[in-house]
Amino acid sequence: MSSRPPRKRAARAIVLDAKDNVAVATDALAAGETIPVGDASVSLAEAIPVGHKFATAAIAVDAHVYKYGEIIGVAIQAIPVGAHVHVHNVLSARLPGDAAR
Numbered sequence: 586m587s588s589r590p591p592r593k594r595a596a597r598a599i600v601l602d603a604k605d606n607v608a609v610a611t612d613a614l615a616a617g618e619t620i621p622v623g624d625a626s627v628s629l630a631e632a633i634p635v636g637h638k639f640a641t642a643a644i645a646v647d648a649h650v651y652k653y654g655e656i657i658g659v660a661i662q663a664i665p666v667g668a669h670v671h672v673h674n675v676l677s678a679r680l681p682g683d684a685a686r
Contacts, residue, residue, distance in 0.1 A: 596621070597611055597612045597614060597620055597621075598610050598611060598614065600622055600623055601652060601653050601654070602651070602652075602654030602655075604651050604654040605651045605652055605654065606640060606651050607638040607639060607640055607641060607650060607651065607652050607670050608622045608627070609636065609652070610633045610634065610635050610636065610637055610638075610639065611635065613632070613633070613634055613635045614629055614639075615629070615632055616629055616630065616631045616632045622641050625641070627639065627640075627641055627666060628666075629667045630665060630666075630668045630669075631667075631669050632669075637669060637670075637671060638652065638669070638671065639667060639669055639670060640666050640667060640668050642666060643665055644660045644663070644664040644670070645660065645663055646663050648660050650664075650675050656678050657678055657679060658675040658676055659676045659678065660674060661674055661675065661676050
């Protein structure tokens, strides 16, 4: 009888690059959950849908938002740690039309 090593639990959120100040939810996450992210944990301020981003560090107004180690946008309002990061609080650096907002 062979024994298998214990299965590693899949991460519920991932940071794609060390420069990133957001993580991506790989599962639907509930408000109030504490999610391990790298060597730290983030307490979620609100529910985060699967595939969406949340702040792993506070992001000030006009500060860059980093994903993939690249600037993906600029915060249009202060974004606290654990908050949903999406079109309501980020002006995209990549999507057409956002520059006109």
